[in-house]
Amino acid sequence: IVLADIIEKYFVSPTLFRVIRLARIGRVLRLIRAxxxxxxxxxxxxxxxxxxxxxxxxxxxxxxxxxxxxxxxxxxxxxxxxxxxxxxxxxxxxxxxxxxxxxxxxxxxxxxxxxxxxxxxxxxxxxxxxxxxxxxxxxxxxxxxxxxxxxxxxxxxxxxxxxxxxxxxxxxxxxxxxTEPLSEDDFEMFYEVWEKFDVEATHFIEYSKLSSFADSLSEPLRIAKPNKIKLINMDLPMVSGDRIHCLDILFAFTKRVLGETGEMDALKQQMEEKFMMANPSRISHEPITTTLRRKQEELSASLIQRAYRRHLVRRQMKQASYLYRHINKNARWPEEDGALEQEGLIASMIKEHYGPEKGPPSYEAVTRDPSDDFKMSKPDSHSSEPHKSEETYDETFL
The missing domain is CATH 1.10.287 (Helix Hairpins)
Structure with missing residues (x-):
């Protein structure tokens, strides 16, 4: 109140400043297409x-x-x-x-x-x-x-x-x-939407927010959802923490509208010079990857994991087959295209614990939970019912 009285007495009335602020109503015109x-x-x-x-x-x-x-x-x-x-x-x-x-x-x-x-x-x-x-x-x-x-x-x-x-x-x-595809209003709209996603004004947003940000823009810069494939193909540079810089996104979106032209190169250089003058800290944020490379890395990792899982499954199946054949020594097996599975990791562990003089346990005994107190009896080689024993092992394997 005291400050307002001093300004009114020695300078101008504070009401004049409130009237000047009414000029901000001109922003409404940007929302009216007509x-x-x-x-x-x-x-x-x-x-x-x-x-x-x-x-x-x-x-x-x-x-x-x-x-x-x-x-x-x-x-x-x-x-x-x-x-x-x-x-x-x-x-x-x-x-x-x-x-x-x-x-x-x-x-x-x-x-x-x-x-x-x-x-x-x-x-x-x-x-x-x-x-x-x-x-x-x-x-x-x-x-x-x-x-x-x-x-x-x-x-x-x-x-x-x-x-x-x-x-x-x-x-x-x-x-x-x-009449041009892009105007100053489009760039101002871009920065206004950016403020909603970058509240702390770091000039970076996370890669996970890029899809929602692109969908929140107005035409012609807007990229409606689903837009992840389009954003990946833009090959945007990323810094540590999977973050993308504001200027890199604006360049990519502008290039999408204008295409590869000489005007685009001049506009990019002009925008970068203005931004660097206002924000010199961007020099310390060098990109370490891109959205396209990140997607390629994710696909490569997925393929490697899928191949390794298949390898583990085939290995376990071969080891189980080896144990079953080792137990049923008298059984005849059809010849396969490849070589038979040699002694695997599980078989070597069996020999280590039971020794060569002891008969190998069944596949169920090896793979069951150690806390299980159930013990399978060892088959008698002199039993009078060998076929019944084989059926039992068949059921165990299946």
């Missing part, structure tokens, strides 16, 4: 502001020179016609007001009329001006005509028309840019 023409006009005006400021300084310089000249020659002209207590050349401020009126080409003839009065009936050369030693209140027609004509030509016909020319030129440029 307001494209208004956005083009505003964009042309924004582009013209630097040049208009320079022309304004030139106009002020011209007005400053003519105001001093008018004070020196028309300060004591008789107050009649368009010259009164407000519009006169007595002070610098009043002279600037008169020149501004002349610049608008409105009522400049009323200001010139008293200056043209030079006859004794209309003015007096012996009139004593209050507060000065200067006598007379007559004008100077030749100087007055030269003054007004030259100022009107310089200010109105040249300087003011320069305003119009610059605005029209920038409007033409803005109209041409509006």
């Amino acid at each position: 307001a494209k023409g208004i956005r083009t006009l505003l964009f042309a005006l924004m582009m013209s502001l630097p040049a208009l400021f320079n022309i304004g300084l030139l106009l002020f310089l011209v007005m400053f020179i003519y105001a001093i000249f008018g004070m020196a020659n028309f300060a004591y002209v008789k107050k009649q016609g368009g010259i009164d207590d407000m519009f006169n050349f007595e002070t610098f401020g009043n002279s600037m007001i008169c020149l501004f009126q002349i610049t608008t080409s409105a009522g400049w003839d009323n200001l010139l009329d008293p200056i043209l009065n030079n006859s004794p009936e209309e003015c007096s050369s012996s009139y004593v001006n209050t507060g000065t030693n200067t006598k007379g209140n007559c004008g100077n027609p030749s100087v007055g005509i030269t003054f007004f004509v030259s100022y009107i030509i310089i200010s109105f016909l040249i300087v003011v028309n320069m305003y119009i020319a610059i605005i029209l030129e920038n409007f033409s440029v803005a109209t041409e840019e509006s």
Whole structure:
């Protein structure tokens, strides 16, 4: 409250700042498709502001020179016609007001009329001006005509028309840019959506969020879901932590819209220079892989794992086959294309624990849980029911 009172007393009212903030309502125009023409006009005006400021300084310089000249020659002209207590050349401020009126080409003839009065009936050369030693209140027609004509030509016909020319030129440029595939509004939209995914402003997002980010953009940069294959084919560089830089994503999306053109290369270089000036920290984040390479690595790892699982399954089946054949020594087996499975890991462990003098246990005894207290009895080689024993082992194997 105290700060607001101080500002209001010595500067301007804080209410003025609130009124200025109403200009932010112009952002709503970006959401209305029918307001494209208004956005083009505003964009042309924004582009013209630097040049208009320079022309304004030139106009002020011209007005400053003519105001001093008018004070020196028309300060004591008789107050009649368009010259009164407000519009006169007595002070610098009043002279600037008169020149501004002349610049608008409105009522400049009323200001010139008293200056043209030079006859004794209309003015007096012996009139004593209050507060000065200067006598007379007559004008100077030749100087007055030269003054007004030259100022009107310089200010109105040249300087003011320069305003119009610059605005029209920038409007033409803005109209041409509006017909291009990408515009400044598209890039601003990109950064606005980026702020939602990069809350901490690190300039990076995780690879897992890239699909949702691409779907959240507006046309023409938007890549609707399903979009993972398209994003992978873009071959985006990634840094440690599976993160992707903002500028790399913008380059890839822009390239998708514009294609491989010379304009794309120039635009990329310009955008990178601006970004590096604002964010020099990107130099320390060098990419270590890309989205395409990461997908290739994932597919390669998946193929290797799948092949290794098949290898383990075949190995276990061969070891089980070896044990079953070792138990049923008298059985005859058809010859296979490849060599029979030799003694595997499980068979070597059996010999290590039971020794060569002991008969090998069944496959179920080897593969069962150690906590299982069930023990399979050893088959008797002199049993009178050998076929029954073989059936038992067949059931065990199956």
